[in-house]
Amino acid sequence: MKRLAVIIGLALVGLMLVSLARTWSVRPQQPSVIDGSGTRFDPAKVATHLAGTLRFATVSAKTAERLPFEELRQYLRQNYPQIHSHSSEYTVGQASILEWQGSTPTLNPVLFYFHSDVVPASDGDWSHPPFSGTIDKDYVWGRGALDDKGGLIAFLEAAERLAGEGYQPRRSIFLVVGEDEELGGRQGAARVAAQLRQRRVHLAALFDEGGFITEGLIDGVEKPVALVGIAEKGYLTLQLRVETAGGHSSLPPLETAPGILSAAILKVQNCQLAGGFHGPAESMLRTLAPHMSFPVRLGVANAWLTLPFLERGIRSVATTRALFFTTAAPTVLRAGERDNVLAANAEALVNLRLIPGDNPQGASRRIEECIADRRVKVSNHSGNTTIGPSPISPMDSLAYRTLAGTIAANYPDTLISPWVTVGATDSRHFADLTDAILRFLPLRLSKPDLARIHGHNERVAVTDLADAATFYYRLIQNLNL
Structure with missing residues (x-):
């Protein structure tokens, strides 16, 4: 038992040393200057x-x-x-x-x-x-x-x-x-x-x-940062629609069309969509990490070990989540016309921005899986303005x-x-x-x-x-x- 404890202890020390070595080996990498002839403008x-x-x-x-x-x-x-x-x-x-x-x-x-x-x-x-x-x-x-x-x-x-x-x-x-x-x-x-x-x-x-x-704009980085977009997220708007019998508000059913739709919207907002620590956003974080705090450098340099924590942190901040993952935002809600009439129909528009590697069909299927309610009909609302993510330059x-x-x-x-x-x-x-x-x-x-x-x-x-x-x-x- 003691020998096992020693082995585990040595392994942990070794793991810590490797992690620190990888962290300190991360050095700022910036492009070579191409000076060329310059001129000043009024x-x-x-x-x-x-x-x-x-x-x-x-x-x-x-x-x-x-x-x-x-x-x-x-x-x-x-x-x-x-x-x-x-x-x-x-x-x-x-x-x-x-x-x-x-x-x-x-x-x-x-x-x-x-x-x-x-x-x-x-x-x-x-x-x-x-x-x-x-x-x-x-x-x-x-x-x-x-x-x-x-x-x-x-x-x-x-x-x-x-x-x-x-x-x-x-x-x-x-x-x-x-x-x-x-x-x-x-x-x-x-x-x-x-x-x-x-x-x-x-x-x-x-x-x-x-x-x-x-x-x-970028938390933890004091210097100005020139952001060069090497890829662009795709665009998709989905319609969520619920149809019921309607009726008088004095005799409401256990579930109304707006209620069913509201539950679906909540599921959409909690849905784990495509993305992760890879692609252009990973390149961005690896480029900027040497100029950030030690914990960030430690996490990025040892992503092989810290990936679950990295992605959890990325998801918790709106700006970083948008860079690393497909996002879904409910933008338009419609239901009912009078306060004493049950809405027979309720619908919502959800705008998705698709991360490179995702696609409109896959994102739509994922939303349906997250809602998991056949009463909610999901359809493409953006039509010919739907477009997949761009290639990565x-x-x-x-x-x-x-x-x-x-x-x-x-x-x-x-x-x-x-x-x-x-x-x-x-x-x-x-x-x-x-x-x-x-x-x-x-x-x-x-x-x-x-x-x-x-x-x-x-x-x-x-x-x-x-x-x-x-x-x-x-x-x-x-x-x-």
Whole structure:
């Protein structure tokens, strides 16, 4: 018995030493800097150009007024004449395209995607009217400043200067500006992608919105973190429906339609959906763990031992759960019309965001299994807007290394990490045209700024715009070395 106790004790000591050794062996790994030639941009000038775009109320709607979009296109032609004169300009559906011809036709082109449509905004609760394009002290205020006109203007500033300097890229560059991204991009991005397929274009890389330079957004990491989306979650909305006989509220049955539906919704919220400590989110945590507390480093470095505890911790926090797992959120409830009449029918809409590795059919089956009640009918409500998760873009690709190296050069005190984009972007329409879709905007975003996207008081810092223009100036050249 003593010998067994000694053996167990030695094994535990050995296990502890191995765990500590693995923990201390974890070292920060950041990409090599790709410096390239840089240039500075006048913050006031860039801010003025962005403010001008924000005054066009390019609000997305199925019957959107087209005049603001046409006026915006004309505004961009007037303020960026060099890049327009050096490119072919055309429209495809609800998207405008600049095609900047490269000097080496055998090289695959790159595509930069932005969108000019914005979600609606009313004047109430805004410090400045949402379509005033106000420049107040250090910020440009207006709907679309972050999502997505700020990135568009920064890119155009860089392209305009390069074209004016006589620069010609080796590989062709497409600048695509979608006008219905907030509605799913089916009249814009989807049609552009279809045309590129017809032309048999294969892209070396596609750059879209998705990640930002986050400040204070990731608990336990003090430095700013540039989040580069290498994958995107899928989208599925399910309808849960219960049908009963109804009747008078004075003689209720033991279970009513709303009651049955409520029980089903509770089961959905407690359902263990697909995901876990793997994929892009694992890469993110392993990248950032060396900059976090010792317990986190210990857990990540020894995931082979700590996996159950890691995943339990990940599930307990909404932000991390969204990165590692498929999520399901009840969003719409409907039942009954009068207070003294039993609702014959009750229904709910549940929106799911699918982690890479999951799929709409599997997620729907899992929800049915969790509900386990034949009285609750589960059906696909999102129809043709349903889409599976994107492929995962490799981090060892030339495109990722170039993007990461350019970020490192432009923002030297910033950590660079892959992540999963939890919202939908128009890049999904191009998934079969390239192996490298990278979702990143070189704009700084703090916790309070998160609520500004699609919320009140959307704004972007003037200095951030100028820095972003310098970033794109370098990136365009680095992609053509």
